[in-house]
Amino acid sequence: MNKYVKYGLLVVVALGAFYAIARVLKTNSKPAExxxxxxxxxxxxxxxxxxTGKxxxxxxxxxxxxISGIIDKIYLEEGAKVNAGDLIAVIKVVPNEQSLNQAQGRVRNAEIALGNAEIEYNRNKTLFDRGVISNQQFNDIQTTYEQAKQEVENARADYQIIRRGSAGGSSSANxxxxxxxxxxxxxxxxxxxxxxIQSNNFNDGTTIATIADLGQMIFEGQVDEAEVGKLEIGMPLKITLGAIQDQEFEADLQFIAPKGVEEEGAVQFRIEGSVSLDSAHFIRAGYSANASLVLSQKDSVLAVKEAWLQFDNETEKPYVEVKTGENEYERRDIETGISDGIFVEVLSGVTEEDEIKIWNKTEPMSSDES
Known part of the structure; x- marks a missing residue:
C-alpha cells in the first residue's frame, strides 16, 4: 500500500477520534438536567x-x-297523580273450590240451626204468654233465636265474599x-x-302499584369508611344531578348508617339527606346524583401544588427543593395544612418569593445533541 494512503487513513482516524472526544467533553460540560x-x-x-348515589x-x-284473583281492569297509568281513595284497578275473584264448599256448608248448617231455634222460640213464646215459664227462661230462648238469625247472615256474607269478593256489592269491596x-x-x-295474591301474615302479596310523593325527595348515597368519621348529622350537602346540568340543590345530612357494607374490597356506609326542591325543575325518582360535603375550607392561604412535594424516606415528612442559583437547589422541609387534591396549604417552610423545582420538567435535547 502506498505510504501516502496510509498517512491519509491515519489522519482521518485521528480527526474522528478528536471529534468524538470533543463532543463528549461538550456534553459533560452542560448541566445534567x-x-x-x-x-x-x-x-x-x-x-x-x-x-355517589341517587x-x-x-x-x-x-x-x-x-284478596287473590285476576286483574280485571286497570284504570290509571304510571305517572298519574292520585288522591287517597282513587280507584286504580279491579280484581275478578277466582274462588277456591274447597273454601267455597266450606262456606256453602256453613250457610246450610246455620240455616238448620236457625230452623230449630225458631221452632223452640215459637213453642216457648206460647208458654210464656200463658205464664207457664219465667221471663228469664224466655229471654234466654229468645237470645238463642236471634243469635241463630245473625249466624245465618254472617255465613251468607262470608259465602258472597269468597264467591265474588264482596258482600252485597259494597263500595269498599276487596x-x-x-x-x-x-x-x-x-x-x-x-x-x-x-x-x-292477597297480602296476609304469610305472604307480602302482589304489588299492584307503587305510589310516592315526588315533592319530598332524599339523596341516598355511599361514602368510604375513610371519610365517614368526618361526617356529622346536619352538615349541608350540594346535590348535582346527572339529568340536570349546571344546577345544584341544597340538602341536609340526616342519616349515617351505623353499619358498613363491603363492596369490591372497600367498606361503604349509606348516607341520606333531605333535598330542597324548587318548582322550576321536575325531579324524577331514581336520578343519579352526587353529593358534595364540605369538611373544611380556607380562603387566600399560601399553597403549592401537591405534585411538587417530595417525602423523606425515613420520616415520610414532606419537603420541596427551592432554587438557590443556576441549576442549584436546596431542600426545604415544610409543614402542610388542608388539601383539595391539587393544592395543599403551606404553613411554614417557604415564602411567596421562593422558586420551587417542578419535577419531570427537563429541558429537551436539541437535534444536534441527539
Whole structure:
C-alpha cells in the first residue's frame, strides 16, 4: 500500500477520534438536567367529600290486594297523580273450590240451626204468654233465636265474599284496589289478566302499584369508611344531578348508617339527606346524583401544588427543593395544612418569593445533541 494512503487513513482516524472526544467533553460540560420552577400562590382550598348515589322519594307505598284473583281492569297509568281513595284497578275473584264448599256448608248448617231455634222460640213464646215459664227462661230462648238469625247472615256474607269478593256489592269491596295515599304512581308492575295474591301474615302479596310523593325527595348515597368519621348529622350537602346540568340543590345530612357494607374490597356506609326542591325543575325518582360535603375550607392561604412535594424516606415528612442559583437547589422541609387534591396549604417552610423545582420538567435535547 502506498505510504501516502496510509498517512491519509491515519489522519482521518485521528480527526474522528478528536471529534468524538470533543463532543463528549461538550456534553459533560452542560448541566445534567434543567428544571422549571414556580412560586407558591394564594389559593382558596376546600376539603370536601363526594358521595355517589341517587335521588329517591322519601316514602314509597306499595298497594297490595286484600284478596287473590285476576286483574280485571286497570284504570290509571304510571305517572298519574292520585288522591287517597282513587280507584286504580279491579280484581275478578277466582274462588277456591274447597273454601267455597266450606262456606256453602256453613250457610246450610246455620240455616238448620236457625230452623230449630225458631221452632223452640215459637213453642216457648206460647208458654210464656200463658205464664207457664219465667221471663228469664224466655229471654234466654229468645237470645238463642236471634243469635241463630245473625249466624245465618254472617255465613251468607262470608259465602258472597269468597264467591265474588264482596258482600252485597259494597263500595269498599276487596276487589276494588284504591290508592291509600296522595302522590304519583311510580310503577304498575302488573297487567290486565295477571293473577295476584292477597297480602296476609304469610305472604307480602302482589304489588299492584307503587305510589310516592315526588315533592319530598332524599339523596341516598355511599361514602368510604375513610371519610365517614368526618361526617356529622346536619352538615349541608350540594346535590348535582346527572339529568340536570349546571344546577345544584341544597340538602341536609340526616342519616349515617351505623353499619358498613363491603363492596369490591372497600367498606361503604349509606348516607341520606333531605333535598330542597324548587318548582322550576321536575325531579324524577331514581336520578343519579352526587353529593358534595364540605369538611373544611380556607380562603387566600399560601399553597403549592401537591405534585411538587417530595417525602423523606425515613420520616415520610414532606419537603420541596427551592432554587438557590443556576441549576442549584436546596431542600426545604415544610409543614402542610388542608388539601383539595391539587393544592395543599403551606404553613411554614417557604415564602411567596421562593422558586420551587417542578419535577419531570427537563429541558429537551436539541437535534444536534441527539
Amino acid at each position: 434543567l428544571y422549571e420552577t414556580e412560586k407558591p400562590s394564594k389559593q382558596t382550598i376546600v376539603n370536601r367529600v363526594v358521595a 335521588v329517591i322519594p322519601k316514602e314509597e307505598v306499595d298497594i297490595k290486594p286484600q 276487589t276494588n284496589i284504591r290508592a291509600t295515599v296522595t302522590g304519583t304512581i311510580l310503577e304498575i308492575p302488573v297487567e290486565e289478566g295477571d293473577q295476584v
